[in-house]
Each structure stands twice: as structure tokens, then as C-alpha cells.
């Protein structure tokens with residue numbers, strides 16, 4: 323029989339604590355909510371009231387239930403109020419000495435059988451536990467932000483946590499409607515160990531002006547389907563908390579440089595820019611604590627910025643190539659009303675690309691998403707040819723041929739001879755340096771990367787890659803074209819992986835390393851990222867879809883360019899590729915797909 327928890331204490335009513343109080347009170351458990359001072363208590367009370375009022379306004383909570391919820395919570399200053407609770411969850415700032423002091427005090431105040439839990443994200447639960455005389459009753463209960471919404475709880479046992487304490491806490495999580503993964507005490511547990519390297523890297527991109535905050539966030543939301551971008555997430559977590567977590571992970575987690583907090587973070591914390599809770603972080607919010615972003619000095623203007631920057635008019639577009647990407651891109655441009663010249667290496671190829679575009683457009687008609695007349699008009703706008711010379715009068719060329727530098731360079735040299743002056747020459751490469759392709763021409767200022775995602779007609783994102791030679795007009799034109807295609811164009815520098823792959827693949831590689839180290843299972847790691855961070859797929863699901871060979875190749879490129887030891891491909895990934903386990907396409911990758 324699991325232990326009954328009728329009253330719990332929560333210490334610290336900040337970003338996490340207030341949400342944790344709500345989770346318990348919503349599930350019929352009485353809560354003693356403790357803060358350090360009256361003003362802090364008031365803030366906590368206001369956060370809880372704000373959250374439950376929003377739930378009522380959205381129709382997710384009945385008014386009577388909200389009132390009952392509030393009746394279950396007693397607000398108190400000081401730990402003495404916790405003398406008779408069955409369980410305490412501590413959610414004070416991420417400092418070991420502070421937490422140790424609080425645990426020593428809780429040990430003195432609480433009943434002998436009370437379980438003492440910490441919501442720490444990165445500190446050692448073991449080190450916190452030894453500040454008490456009951457380390458076997460100390461455990462980590464790591465909720466995710468926002469606690470009332472996110473389904474995951476990481477239950478962290480130390481080497482001395484009693485098994486019945488673990489079982490009781492697991493049963494409690496189930497009662498709260500949460501899914502728990504139980505793991506050992508390691509810096510960052512599962513989710514943060516995989517998340518924070520990525521977040522820190524995104525901050526580094528922003529700090530180095532590699533891309534704007536809006537573009538970094540849009541890239542990860544639209545390119546990977548994440549619920550929010552990394553900089554918006556940093557603001558939600560709180561930059562002070564994020565800084566402490568990174569700092570601890572760096573020191574506890576093997577001094578991986580990727581966890582060394584980016585200098586900008588420290589500066590922002592010192593300047594009081596803590597994210598949502600202080601009203602300003604990477605973004606500016608309506609008021610402290612508000613989730614609503616308001617425009618500030620760096621918000622891109624709503625007027626047509628691209629045109630102001632001298633974007634050129636584009637009506638006729640040449641698309642070179644006959645593969646998956648070229649086919650999708652032809653469809654995208656033709657549907658958006660551009661005149662399209664498709665160039666392949668022969669009539670046969672042209673016929674098959676034409677067939678593929680027709681099939682795809684027909685699907686749109688069958689699904690009721692495209693009128694027959696619009697399909698016919700789109701097809702009517704496409705000219706099919708095997709002669710590059712037919713690109714003499716286009717305004718934009720999009721190259722989507724095989725991913726080989728020598729082939730692309732030769733093609734760009736020819737385009738340089740054929741195309742009229744002022745034409746924008748774009749490559750869809752996903753891994754080669756755009757500058758190499760640009761320098762094959764006499765007009766590198768007109769060359770840009772247009773990195774579409776697969777399938778091009780569906781994916782809403784395009785990375786616009788500018789080299790150190792690309793002119794502002796060329797970039798502006800590329801961005802305006804993306805907008806005309808109904809896509810979001812994000813502008814970034816010419817570095818391996820651009821924005822999306824550079825942020826995504828190291829995280830996937832880290833997940834493989836975590837599995838390889840037997841810290842957790844593929845299922846639990848996938849669960850943690852989906853339920854704790856709202857990712858549409860777990861890392862192993864995604865690796866099997868993308869292909870392990872493709873993932874390994876991208877990770878190798880990133881490693882070679884940055885020489886960052888943390889980016890070295892996981893040996894397990896290399897072995898699976900060598901063994902021919904490439905993911906869904908070979909029916910076996912991290913999982914066996916032969917029966918599905």
C-alpha cells in the first residue's frame with residue numbers, strides 16, 4: 323500500500339513553486355505554501371491566482387473548483403509552518419548552500435517520517451540529502467515548467483533513497499496525473515542534460531549576431547515543430563535559474579564547454595533581465611510575470627522591411643535539379659504564381675519531375691486544398707527543359723542538384739556565363755559552405771543559400787544563408803521571395819548546419835551518448851523530451867525517421883567545423899550505421915520497425 327499524502331508543503335513560490343502548489347491543490351491535496359517574506363508570499367499568491375483565473379477564463383476549470391483549490395492552500399512565512407506535513411517540495415533558487423541550509427532546517431522542523439523532496443534541476447540530490455539526518459527520505463521530484471501543464475516528472479533517487487520512498491513518490495505522481503521517469507542522481511537528469519547545451523548554443527548564436535532572436539526562435543519552432551523557440555524558453559525558465567543550471571552542469575557534468583554559460587547570460591542576469599518574471603529578458607513582456615510579448619527597440623518593423631532594403635522584383639524563376647527537393651520547390655514557386663523554368667539533365671528526367679509535380683498537385687485537389695483551375699494554372703506556368711541556356715532571362719535561379727561541391731561549383735560557373743546581371747543565384751545546399759559555391763562565379767554578392775525543408779510544399783521554413791560576400795539587396799530579395807511563397811525566411815550566417823541542424827543534431831547526438839552510457843532507456847528519454855519539453859517526437863523516434871546515416875554525416879560536419887569535443891559523433895551512432903541499422907528506411911535503427 324502506498325503512503326497517503328494528505329498535506330504537503332511547498333517551499334519557494336517562484337516560477338516553479340507556485341505551479342507546484344497548483345498541481346497539488348488541483349488534485350485534492352492540502353498545501354502549506356511557504357515563502358521567505360510577506361512580499362514574496364504575496365507574489366506567490368498572485369501567481370497562483372493569475373494562473374487559476376486564466377484556467378477559468380479558458381473554460382478549463384470551473385469557478386467552484388478554483389475556489390475549492392484556493393481553500394486547500396495555506397500561505398505562511400517561514401519553515402516552521404511545515405511541522406505536520408507528510409511531504410515537502412523545495413523550489414528555492416538553484417544554489418547548493420541555500421538548499422542545504424533549508425534541508426537542515428526542514429529536518430529539524432518536520433515530523434520524522436516526512437519525505438523531503440527537492441525540485442532542483444541540476445544540483446546533486448545526494449549532496450542536498452546529507453544536510454539532513456534522514457538522507458534515505460530525501461528524493462528529487464523534478465517538475466517541468468509550467469508545472470500544471472507539463473506531464474512529466476523526473477523522480478531522482480540517490481544511492482541511499484529508500485525504495486519505499488521512491489515507490490510512494492511514484493504513486494503520488496500517478497495520483498497527480500503525471501508520468502514519471504525514475505532515474506539516478508546525475509547533473510541535469512534526462513531532460514535538462516539534453517536541453518541546456520542546445521539552449522546555451524542558441525544564446526551563443528544570438529550573442530554573435532549569427533541570427534536575430536526572432537529568426538532563431540522561428541527556425542526551431544517551424545523547422546522542428548517545437549512548442550517554443552530556445553530564447554523564448556530561456557525567458558520562461560528565468561535567466562538566473564538557467565545560468566545556475568548551466569554553471570552546475572558545467573562543473574558537475576565533466577566540464578563540457580557547451581555548458582559553460584555564454585557570457586551574455588551573466589550580463590543579462592546582472593542587469594536584472596531575468597526573462598518573463600522580471601518583464602524583460604531576450605524579449606520584452608507586457609509586465610513582470612506576463613506571458614505577452616510586446617514590441618521593443620529590436621522588434622522587426624511591420625512595414626515591408628525587405629523592400630526597404632532594396633529587394634529586387636522577381637517574376638521568373640529557374641529551378642535546376644530533378645530530385646525530391648527540386649520537385650517540391652518547383653511546385654511551391656508555380657503555386658505561388660511565379661513563372662518557372664525547370665532545368666533537368668534530359669527529357670526523361672523532365673517528364674518524371676513533371677509527373678511528380680502533377681501527382682502532388684492532384685493530391686491537393688483531392689484533399690480540397692487546391693482548386694482544379696489553380697492546379698492547371700500552376701502547371702501552365704512551368705516550362706520544362708534540359709538546356710541551361712533557357713535561364714538567360716530569369717530573375718532568380720534555385721539550384722537543387724546533388725550535394726557535391728564540384729558539381730555545384732561547375733553549375734554556378736555556367737550560370738555565371740548564362741544569366742543576366744542582377745539575377746539572384748541561390749543554392750539549396752544543406753551542408754556545403756555557400757561561399758564555396760559563390761566563389762565559383764564572378765558575382766558572389768548575388769549568391770545566397772535558400773535552404774528549404776523536406777517536403778518543401780509542406781514545411782513553412784526556409785533558411786536564408788548569407789555569406790560574407792552576399793549583398794544586403796540579395797538577402798532582402800531572398801527574404802521577400804520566401805514571404806511571397808507563404809514561408810518564413812530566417813536569415814543566418816554561412817556556417818555548418820545553419821540554425822536548425824546546428825541546434826538539433828548535437829542534441830540528438832547527446833541523447834545517443836546518454837543511452838550509450840546506460841543512464842536511461844530510449845523509451846524514457848523519448849518520453850522525457852515529449853512530456854517534459856513538449857517536443858513532437860523523442861530523439862530516438864526522430865533519429866529513426868531522419869536516418870542514422872544522415873544524422874551521423876551532419877554531426878561529423880559540425881564536429882569538423884567547430885572542433886568542439888562535445889560534438890564528436892557518439893560511437894553508438896557510428897556502430898549502428900556501420901551495421902546497416904539506418905532507421906525506418908532499413909526497418910531497423912534504434913528500434914525495430916519490421917513489424918510495423
Ligand SMILES: NC(=O)c1ccc[n+]([C@@H]2O[C@H](COP(=O)([O-])OP(=O)(O)OC[C@H]3O[C@@H](n4cnc5c(N)ncnc54)[C@H](O)[C@@H]3O)[C@@H](O)[C@H]2O)c1
Nearest residue numbers: 334335336337338357358362413414416442443467559563
Ligand atoms: N524555472 C524552471 O523552468 C525550472 C524548472 C524545473 C525546476 N526548476 C528548479 O526549481 C527551483 C526553483 O526555481 P525557480 O525558477 O522557480 O526560481 P525563482 O527564482 O522563480 O523562485 C524561487 C523562490 O524561492 C523563494 N525563496 C528564496 N529563499 C527562500 C527561503 N529561504 N525560504 C522560502 N522561499 C525562498 C524566492 O523568494 C522565490 O520566490 C530551482 O531549483 C530550479 O532549478 C526550475
